[in-house]
Amino acid sequence: MNRPESLPQIDHGVLRFLTCGSVDDGKSTLIGRLLHxxxxxxxxxxxxxxxxxxKRGLDAIDLSLLTDGxxxxxxxxxxxxxxxxxxxxxxxxxxxxxxxxxxxxxxNMVTAASTADLAIILVDAxxxxxxxxxxxxxxxxxxxxxxxxVAVNKMDLCDYAQSVFEGICSDYLDFARLAGIDDxxxxxxxxxxxxxxxxxxDHLAWHQGPTLLExxxxxxxxxxxxxxxxxFPVQYVCRPRQSDDPxxxxxxxxxxxxxxxxxxxxxxxxxxxxxxxxxxxxIQQGGVSLPAAIxxxxxxxxxxxxxxxxxxxxxxxxEALPQVSDxxxxxxxxxxxxxxxxxxxxxxHHTTRDVRARLTGGMETFDLVTLHHVTTDTVRMNDxxxxxxxxxxxxxxxxxxxNRATGAFIVIDEASNDTVGAGMIL
Amino acid sequence: MTTIFGxxxxxxxxxxxxxxxxxxxxxxxxxxxxxxxxxxxGKDSIVLLRLAEKAFRPGRFPxxxxxxxxxxxxxxxxxxxxxxxxxxxxRLIVRSVEDSIARxxxxxxxxxxxxxxxxxxxLLEAIEEFGFxxxxxxxxxxxxxxxxxxxxxxxxxxxxxxDPKNQRPELWNLYNARVHKGEHMRVFPISNWTELDVWQYIxxxxxxxxxxxxxxxxxxxxxxxxxxxxxxxxPAREGxxxxxxxxxxxxxxxxxxxxxxxxxxxxxxxxxxxxxxMMLSERGATRLDDQTSEAAMELRKKEGYx
Numbered sequence: 001m002n003r004p005e006s007l008p009q010i011d012h013g014v015l016r017f018l019t020c021g022s023v024d025d026g027k028s029t030l031i032g033r034l035l036h037x038x039x040x041x042x043x044x045x046x047x048x049x050x051x052x053x054x055k056r057g058l059d060a061i062d063l064s065l066l067t068d069g070x071x072x073x074x075x076x077x078x079x080x081x082x083x084x085x086x087x088x089x090x091x092x093x094x095x096x097x098x099x100x101x102x103x104x105x106x107x108n109m110v111t112a113a114s115t116a117d118l119a120i121i122l123v124d125a126x127x128x129x130x131x132x133x134x135x136x137x138x139x140x141x142x143x144x145x146x147x148x149x150v151a152v153n154k155m156d157l158c159d160y161a162q163s164v165f166e167g168i169c170s171d172y173l174d175f176a177r178l179a180g181i182d183d184x185x186x187x188x189x190x191x192x193x194x195x196x197x198x199x200x201x202d203h204l205a206w207h208q209g210p211t212l213l214e215x216x217x218x219x220x221x222x223x224x225x226x227x228x229x230x231x232f233p234v235q236y237v238c239r240p241r242q243s244d245d246p247x248x249x250x251x252x253x254x255x256x257x258x259x260x261x262x263x264x265x266x267x268x269x270x271x272x273x274x275x276x277x278x279x280x281x282x283i284q285q286g287g288v289s290l291p292a293a294i295x296x297x298x299x300x301x302x303x304x305x306x307x308x309x310x311x312x313x314x315x316x317x318x319e320a321l322p323q324v325s326d327x328x329x330x331x332x333x334x335x336x337x338x339x340x341x342x343x344x345x346x347x348x349h350h351t352t353r354d355v356r357a358r359l360t361g362g363m364e365t366f367d368l369v370t371l372h373h374v375t376t377d378t379v380r381m382n383d384x385x386x387x388x389x390x391x392x393x394x395x396x397x398x399x400x401x402x403n404r405a406t407g408a409f410i411v412i413d414e415a416s417n418d419t420v421g422a423g424m425i426l
Numbered sequence: 427m428t429t430i431f432g433x434x435x436x437x438x439x440x441x442x443x444x445x446x447x448x449x450x451x452x453x454x455x456x457x458x459x460x461x462x463x464x465x466x467x468g469k470d471s472i473v474l475l476r477l478a479e480k481a482f483r484p485g486r487f488p489x490x491x492x493x494x495x496x497x498x499x500x501x502x503x504x505x506x507x508x509x510x511x512x513x514x515x516x517r518l519i520v521r522s523v524e525d526s527i528a529r530x531x532x533x534x535x536x537x538x539x540x541x542x543x544x545x546x547x548x549l550l551e552a553i554e555e556f557g558f559x560x561x562x563x564x565x566x567x568x569x570x571x572x573x574x575x576x577x578x579x580x581x582x583x584x585x586x587x588x589d590p591k592n593q594r595p596e597l598w599n600l601y602n603a604r605v606h607k608g609e610h611m612r613v614f615p616i617s618n619w620t621e622l623d624v625w626q627y628i629x630x631x632x633x634x635x636x637x638x639x640x641x642x643x644x645x646x647x648x649x650x651x652x653x654x655x656x657x658x659x660x661p662a663r664e665g666x667x668x669x670x671x672x673x674x675x676x677x678x679x680x681x682x683x684x685x686x687x688x689x690x691x692x693x694x695x696x697x698x699x700x701x702x703x704m705m706l707s708e709r710g711a712t713r714l715d716d717q718t719s720e721a722a723m724e725l726r727k728k729e730g731y732x
Binding site: 107256296 | 438445448453456481567574596600620622
């Protein structure tokens with residue numbers, strides 16, 4: 001079968017972004033507007049929300065109803081969990097993580113931010129930069145989101161005044177300097193009226209910069225901005241010994257996804273923890289051999305020497321190995337209602353490796369508003385704290401700042417099997 | 427393969443989605459002891475099988491295929507299912523709602539009612555019978571708003587229930603598939619795909635589909651803007667007008683609750699063109715069971731439905 005004509009000629013891949021703001025900042029309306037103006041809302045869905053809007057006595061369609069999810073949420077008028085939405089412009093596919101904005105929901109924002117390449121921080125033009133704006137920005141920055149877009153919403157309620165927008169930009173930049181955030185863009189919008197989101201509209205002629213969608217279309221995707229070292233955590237080993245094909249009796253394929261960097265046939269690699277060095281003799285994907293592969297691809301590696309490799313091992317290049325360590329310092333976001341118990345042993349899941357871990361040394365919580373660390377002896381849900389772990393076996397890690405995939409881990413409570421913490425290696 | 431390779435390090439959107447799904451399937455294989463993949467012969471599960479081939483060949487799949495048969499299937503779909511399984515040389519387990527009815531664990535209110543909802547009972551019985559700790563399914567978040575909030579690795583308690591307020595946080599690409607005995611995970615590798623992505627992937631990979639997905643003439647009656655196929659299970663009622671219309675199915679499930687849409691799209695390319703400009707969402711147009719109430723899917727999922 002031929003490749004269809006309708007596949008986009010230019011494909012800028014996938015951009016994942018996160019929207020942060022409270023119910024009152026117009027976040028749901030913004031998402032509804034993006035979906036609506038990119039023609040991503042289908043007729044029957046529009047029909048349902050226009051009926052609901054009418055039932056609630058509204059004149060126009062309430063676009064925020066598009067992101068209204070579960071029964072419990074509708075009853076309480078709140079968002080209880082991260083929801084994912086999709087739209088496509090023909091050149092790029094977008095995945096929106098819609099995180100609730102309440103103060104107590106830091107854990108949801110951390111979850112949504114963990115996979116995002118870009119964050120839209122919503123500010124209400126009437127209220128300016130609030131403590132919550134700062135909290136959201138700091139979380140997005142700490143979670144390694146390279147690009148922040150401050151969207152100053154409800155410009156229609158401030159007569160579209162340029163001075164209001166510029167005042168907010170200046171306040172935000174003062175805070176961003178303190179927080180060490182350097183990649184910020186600003187855009188004045190009205191989600192309700194649709195100004196400067198997909199269309200420029202008539203009211204913000206003084207704004208010379210790009211619309212919100214133009215910013216999204218041009219934002220670099222993950223892994224494109226700087227050269228990263230090759231990291232290949234082994235997920236699964238393929239040994240089809242019982243196959244009818246005798247050529248496969250000695251086949252050993254190491255399956256996984258390239259988390260960063262790239263690899264080509266003939267490259268020298270080192271397998272951790274053993275430390276043996278060998279060469280890549282083949283790269284395969286679904287039975288097809290590739291000359292090379294890049295970050296993000298799920299592939300199978302075949303190595304020249306017969307080395308004992310299993311799930312949880314890491315393949316890297318000898319000249320740029322990750323840290324092999326059995327103690328780590330990390331910034332930990334606590335996600336569970338039950339506070340962190342310093343006496344207990346937890347399970348850490350890092351890349352494809354699970355290791356038991358115990359806390360050692362002191363803990364400091366991080367204040368998202370003052371940006372100060374404070375010594376503490378309890379870490380509760382939604383706290384972000386600096387901690388130290390001693391591990392039962394070493395992991396192969398990088399600093400989170402340098403590599404999100406090999407710098408991140410989750411903490412699992414072995415009694416409940418719940419995911420209770422999210423960690424970033426310092 | 428990878429577009430723009432070398433020039434810029436960007437995977438095309440289909441390569442990105444494919445890679446993510448393969449990674450998820452391999453995590454199931456790496457973390458779970460006894461998983462199964464749900465295969466119905468529908469387009470989403472056909473995509474899952476191709477992804478499983480890409481994830482595990484030249485090895486065998488590290489899981490059997492499982493079909494929960496409502497007994498209300500189009501015969502073409504069952505024939506397709508069996509042919510595809512034979513080509514792959516993998517193991518298929520079929521468990522049927524009919525058997526649950528005979529056992530008395532499914533009680534019908536009327537003999538010809540939709541068995542879509544009753545699949546949950548048979549599925550949970552199969553999970554218990556084989557001790558599966560994970561079931562891989564082809565659900566997507568763009569299908570429905572309860573799905574939009576579900577995790578890729580979605581925990582089910584000992585009663586098979588989904589609790590939307592108590593889901594495990596899912597961060598980065600680090601999945602936690604740990605369960606106690608009797609509990610299980612539902613895993614959705616194509617969570618982040620839209621209907622258009624699925625069709626574009628079917629085209630790119632040249633995947634074969636049951637003929638029902640392509641435009642064909644069929645006897646239908648029109649009811650509240652939805653086309654109801656006229657079949658022995660769903661005969662025309664008195665006063666209804668039977669028409670022969672060119673239709674195709676966008677989703678395939680239980681005969682009594684899956685409706686076709688009017689279409690002349692006879693090839694995958696034509697379906698893609700139609701999907702790109704489609705004005706009705708997939709479930710809205712074609713699933714008679716989701717129209718019952720705005721929250722129908724959420725309620726069924728809480729009971730153990732896929």
